[in-house]
Amino acid sequence: GAVVSQHPSWVICKSGTSVKIECRSLDFQATTMFWYRQFPKQSLMLMATSNEGSKATYEQGVEKDKFLINHASLTLSTLTVTSAHPEDSSFYICSQGGQGLGDNQPQHFGDGTRLSIL
Amino acid sequence: KQEVTQIPAALSVPEGENLVLNCSFTDSAIYNLQWFRQDPGKGLTSLLLIQSSQREQTSGRLNASLDKSSGRSTLYIAASQPGDSATYLCAVRTSGSRLTFGEGTQLTVNP
Numbered sequence: 630g631a632v633v634s635q636h637p638s639w640v641i642c643k644s645g646t647s648v649k650i651e652c653r654s655l656d657f658q659a660t661t662m663f664w665y666r667q668f669p670k671q672s673l674m675l676m677a678t679s680n681e682g683s684k685a686t687y688e689q690g691v692e693k694d695k696f697l698i699n700h701a702s703l704t705l706s707t708l709t710v711t712s713a714h715p716e717d718s719s720f721y722i723c724s725q726g727g728q729g730l731g732d733n734q735p736q737h738f739g740d741g742t743r744l745s746i747l
Numbered sequence: 748k749q750e751v752t753q754i755p756a757a758l759s760v761p762e763g764e765n766l767v768l769n770c771s772f773t774d775s776a777i778y779n780l781q782w783f784r785q786d787p788g789k790g791l792t793s794l795l796l797i798q799s800s801q802r803e804q805t806s807g808r809l810n811a812s813l814d815k816s817s818g819r820s821t822l823y824i825a826a827s828q829p830g831d832s833a834t835y836l837c838a839v840r841t842s843g844s845r846l847t848f849g850e851g852t853q854l855t856v857n858p
Contacts, residue, residue: 672849
């Protein structure tokens with residue numbers, strides 16, 4: 630069964646709306662979770678690393694005020710796309726990491742969230 | 748900075764063929780390499796993980812090899828089936844749990 634639960638799977642909303650995406654680690658307490666973005670026919674690009682109890686680490690070029698990350702517990706990280714615009718339309722995927730994930734354990738991903746901004 | 752490249756970008760084969768997907772990476776200081784499958788509009792399914800100390804891993808019709816010193820990995824799919832059609836991604840794990848992905852190979856297996 631799934632070890633990472635991501636919700637919702639699909640969102641369509643108007644420009645200017647803020648959208649929250651949840652990512653839950655089901656099989657262990659993840660001190661770190663990763664958020665990726667994927668444009669059509671492209672690979673996954675790491676956006677940010679979510680750290681439990683502290684600030685997220687953002688990759689170069691990713692606006693932290695645009696993509697708010699909260700990792701309030703060891704099993705839940707959320708990504709909020711604030712005031713979303715059509716250019717934010719993409720596929721967002723999270724994965725688990727950190728505590729409990731040994732060097733040679735496979736990393737598991739959520740099923741992704743397709744965000745479409747009209 | 749780690750860079751991962753996959754060749755070919757797309758591949759179309761008739762059912763039953765054996766095929767090889769290639770992945771190369773620039774920094775050999777990796778913990779492991781993982782192959783994933785992604786169906787359209789879906790998340791990633793982990794197929795095989797090769798530890799940095801290993802040379803290959805097998806699961807059913809899939810065999811993945813790793814040559815860390817040369818920065819190369821291959822995914823071999825035997826007796827391909829239409830259900831194997833998907834995008835295949837390789838990713839290397841470096842510091843912490845961070846993964847760096849290739850662009851993927853889009854595979855189509857024709858009945």
